[in-house]
Amino acid sequence: MSKCEECIVREFSSLKALNKDELVKLAGCKTSRIIRKGDVIFEEGENVNGIFCIKDGVCKLTKLSPNGKDHIVKLVTKGELLGQRSMISDEPVHLSAVALEDMEVCFIPKTEVMGFFDKNNQFSMNVMKTICGDLKEADSHTVNMAQKTVKERLAETLLYLYNTFGKNEDDSLKIQLSRDELASMIGTATESCIRLLSDFNKLGLIELVGKKITIKDISKLKKISE
Amino acid sequence: MSKCEECIVREFSSLKALNKDELVKLAGCKTSRIIRKGDVIFEEGENVNGIFCIKDGVCKLTKLSPNGKDHIVKLVTKGELLGQRSMISDEPVHLSAVALEDMEVCFIPKTEVMGFFDKNNQFSMNVMKTICGDLKEADSHTVNMAQKTVKERLAETLLYLYNTFGKNEDDSLKIQLSRDELASMIGTATESCIRLLSDFNKLGLIELVGKKITIKDISKLKKISE
DNA sequence: CTATTAATATGATATATGTCATATTAATGC
DNA sequence: GCATTAATATGACATATATCATATTAATAG
Structure with missing residues (x-):
């Protein structure tokens, strides 16, 4: 089992706020997966119950519109996390994730991550800032589409x-x-x-x-x- | 100075997580304002340095597109908070807020609110959930505009x-x-x-x-x- | 290697929507 | 109360974009 301490995701994502002990704990509960180009990581409406850390590769986040067409909302790449919103809202994911290239990801169960929110304020702030960034970007996309x-x-x-x-x-x-x-x-x-x-x-x-x-x-x- | 304990905003927003002591502290540092229909509460790019609690009335959040047209991104109404994203991101606001009706709002300085993030985890979670809800909504808007x-x-x-x-x-x-x-x-x-x-x-x-x-x-x- | 399917490309056409012009009506100031 | 301005409404027209048809090229399976 690879160490989370040296992982690229740790370097760039909200996880950078975690200390050594927390990372060791993380390493113990994570599961690694290889995902092939075109594979579905999760689908709109699914209960994911955790977050994915993208160690390598890129995926698209899509949303099905009522007319049946998929719309790509966002591309997510190595170093980033996936499924944070759904975990925090305690709701099914509202987007599907599909690999655009072969990927290497780790899955961390929700129970584990939620613990960090209570104990590590910097982690909470990092996650919040990420989601705030996503929101700003999403608003900007909306306006672009409209105008x-x-x-x-x-x-x-x-x-x-x-x-x-x-x-x-x-x-x-x-x-x-x-x-x-x-x-x-x-x-x-x-x-x-x-x-x-x-x-x-x-x-x-x-x-x-x-x-x-x-x-x-x-x-x-x-x-x-x- | 009116009490925050009995305020409608406290009832419906993330602030419901605050206890009596915290509310008393809040009441001491807030400033109330009457805003007339058409008045600008804040403008895109401004440093707001705090959040607004909407006690009464409705405002529009707009974003200027490169072609010079305003786009209404969202309507915000009594009981809700304004300016959370900007406060958390520590960035200027990315939207303008303009009153659609006469409004009654309170302003709480950033320093005060940020303290709650450290001490009150439920408050943090509430804010996070609100922003996650906004994000989900924003993604859905984007797809609507596109499709x-x-x-x-x-x-x-x-x-x-x-x-x-x-x-x-x-x-x-x-x-x-x-x-x-x-x-x-x-x-x-x-x-x-x-x-x-x-x-x-x-x-x-x-x-x-x-x-x-x-x-x-x-x-x-x-x-x-x- | 060939057959079959999927992806890319381009033309012809229909249609939704934007733009400009101009009424008509409502709101506002003096 | 009247003049002036802003908001609403509608017509005429231009144009961006979608849709349907059909090549052409590339990818994939057998």
């Missing part, structure tokens, strides 16, 4: 993917999303997404080679995204 | 206003929003909002008399909202 055009949202999302997940040696975006997934992030039809990517390509803002997307003109994309 | 039509959103919003704020003796919606504000809630142009209201009126789903809106057919509105 920006699809083109603006696409430009913004491409820059977000570039800034958050970086690029490969050939400069293409490191994170691989299907056109369908990209469309589901920006809230549009797949065809519209493809069409606009095609337009951006023709304008020299990006380059499309197979599934690979390469950002060519950051400043122009920024301008388009407003 | 639903303006018509669906209008129907949904009318039902929300009806269910949350109730009706007058003449059955019209208690809360008074201008067409402009309603449009800014559902994320559309004022003219489109007016047009759809007009359509709903002709279909007998609602009744329009001056600014007053009366819900006539809840189940059909529900159907439209999906």
Whole structure:
């Protein structure tokens, strides 16, 4: 069983507030899992009863809309936690989590984590700040969806993917999303997404080679995204 | 100086976790204010350094989008708190608050509230749960904006206003929003909002008399909202 | 390696929604 | 009470985006 002390999640997440004893205790109750690309970690409405620590990989959080389409609400990557809101609210998760790449995660049961809230105020504050950050981001997304055009949202999302997940040696975006997934992030039809990517390509803002997307003109994309 | 013990905000908000001593302390440091309809309580980017307790009235929380239009993110009413996220994140507020009616609010300085986080775990949990609820709601709004039509959103919003704020003796919606504000809630142009209201009126789903809106057919509105 | 399926791409068209113009009505100040 | 401004309403039109059809290309299974 690997040590939580040296884990990347401990370094970047709310867990950084835990002391040695607490981390040892954590290591004792966690379970590790390998998750394959496309696998479902949990599904909207499920009772998760704990949190996931992402040691490696990226997943999408999606929400089913009444019309039956999935919408990608957020991408979550290594170093981050999953399922905090649901645990605190003591409710089923309101989003589904699906791996976009092979992942390595640990699961910590709710009972264990809830104990830290009582005993470790810094941990509580960290979790709260994380969720507050999520809330701010969510509000901003809502306004973007309501006020920006699809083109603006696409430009913004491409820059977000570039800034958050970086690029490969050939400069293409490191994170691989299907056109369908990209469309589901920006809230549009797949065809519209493809069409606009095609337009951006023709304008020299990006380059499309197979599934690979390469950002060519950051400043122009920024301008388009407003 | 009025007592916090008997205040409606104490009854409904996270503050219900506070004991008598804590409430007395609160009463000593709070400042009361009357706010007139249309007045700004705080503006996006401001440092608020505390929270507001809404004793009476309703306000809108708005966010300015890059294109210069305001979007109404949320309505907040008596019994609720304002400015928690900003206080916890230790950041400027990311939304503006403007009174939709005459309001009565109390302001509690940050220093005072932050003390409760350390000493009163139930209070911490209450605040966390509130913010988690806001987050869930915000995600749901994002998906609605991305996936639903303006018509669906209008129907949904009318039902929300009806269910949350109730009706007058003449059955019209208690809360008074201008067409402009309603449009800014559902994320559309004022003219489109007016047009759809007009359509709903002709279909007998609602009744329009001056600014007053009366819900006539809840189940059909529900159907439209999906 | 080939067959089958899924993903990407593009055209044609329909439709929802935004924008601009202009009434009409209500609210407000003097 | 009248003038001025703001809010509501409606028409005409432009345009962004969705939908449906159909290639084309890539991925996958057998």
